[in-house]
Amino acid sequence: MQNLLLISYYFPPRGGSGVQRPSKFARYLPGHGYHPIVLTCDDGSITNTRDSSLLQELPDADIQRVPGREGLVKKMSQLHLGPLTTLTLRPDAQILWKKAAVREALKLAKKQRIDAIFSTVQPFASALVGLELKKRLGVPWILDYRDPWTNSTSLIWPSKWHYEQEREMERRCLAQADRALVVTPGMRDSLAKAFPEYAHKIRIIRNGFDPEDFKGIDTDQRVDDGTFRIAYAGRLYPMTGKKNRLHKSSSFTFRHCELDYASHSARVLILAVKQLLTEHPGLRGKLKIDLAGNIPPDHQAFTDQQEVGDVVHIHGMLSHRDAIRLVSRSDAVYLPMKREVDGRRSYNASGKIYEYLAQRKPILAAVPEGDAADLVRDAKAGWVVDPTDVQQLADKLYELVQRKQSGLLRVDSDEAVINQFTRQKQAEELATELDELLGIRQPNPQPTPVPATAS
The missing domain is CATH 3.40.50.2000 (Glycogen Phosphorylase B;)
Incomplete structure (x- = not known):
């Protein structure tokens, strides 16, 4: 059994759509030879939705919780300091979690072998946690995009300078990541166009449902x-x-x-x-x-x-x-x-x-x-x-x-078409990517990325 450090700021008992993908990977990866060690925020950091029933699906999960700072950010917003946090806490407010998360992960790595790292975004600070641990531990790292980052059509940056700084952050992450996962064909094409030099690293693992x-x-x-x-x-x-x-x-x-x-x-x-x-x-x-x-x-x-x-x-x-x-x-x-x-x-x-x-x-x-x-x-x-x-x-x-x-x-x-999208199948697809990175199996031939120029 290989140990996978699964970094997901959003994880049960937090509810909402953002926890489904990482929690289902944690549930079904053991059936494919991977033991997930989940690194997430502490329960006390949850200030919005909560769905404790989701934890019942993971009775034996190895979950390590690191305190977040959502309460502090909320207080700053109540003091009308929200614009200040937007200007200074980049790429998002969860950057306040990064240092403690990295420290906890390094402690874990001293106690048990970490064979690979998986970090899912948003929040995009989780990508920087993965980047730091990739450098420190030297093991394969998969960067999972549930949402696009600097080529997002929904995000607003405080200035062009902030955008360019984050663009460089994302470029550094993609340079170090061994794989970049996206959830739709359009996201794949958009990311390949934005960073053509890393198009060969991009794979699609769709979202799905759990029967x-x-x-x-x-x-x-x-x-x-x-x-x-x-x-x-x-x-x-x-x-x-x-x-x-x-x-x-x-x-x-x-x-x-x-x-x-x-x-x-x-x-x-x-x-x-x-x-x-x-x-x-x-x-x-x-x-x-x-x-x-x-x-x-x-x-x-x-x-x-x-x-x-x-x-x-x-x-x-x-x-x-x-x-x-x-x-x-x-x-x-x-x-x-x-x-x-x-x-x-x-x-x-x-x-x-x-x-x-x-x-x-x-x-x-x-x-x-x-x-x-x-x-x-x-x-x-x-x-x-x-x-x-x-x-x-x-x-x-x-x-x-x-x-x-x-x-x-x-x-x-x-x-x-529908049966392509089970969470069990997606866990199998992720395990295949991990197997290839760890040399457990030969990589499958990948289609040539769509030719594109950098934006």
């Missing part, structure tokens, strides 16, 4: 009462589209493009419901929408303002299993996603897609053209609509209500 999460849950608990039910469980952004960063309009900030965060809210959905009921008032009792998770307060106010509170029901945070149960009672699922204002293809693909695929629920995807839209179509899993088009979404809702009433609300999903 074990659905054991003991009937994934089809639809109520046959003639009402069309659609559900969403996850995070939504405020309808204003604003984020808690340095002000967007500042002439000092730097970004690659403007993002429409409001498209990753339920604003268009709520307006579409209003439009549908205006055109077809008799459907008011035939449609129900459940929104659960990290839902901003403005959603309830907007729902009330549009007088659709009897149709759109907003719930709070749910455990992972309760979210699965909510979806299981629906006829279809809703998938919103932020879009680039300039209309470029999106290489983001929410991890939520894969659990929807696992439950074989028809997906109504209000997403821009890109990897997420491609996946829904490739899997023959549902319908893609423009995330900004209220009338198009209202028309599709009307069609789905009619399908429900006529018994034709189903999709013939492509099982071969």
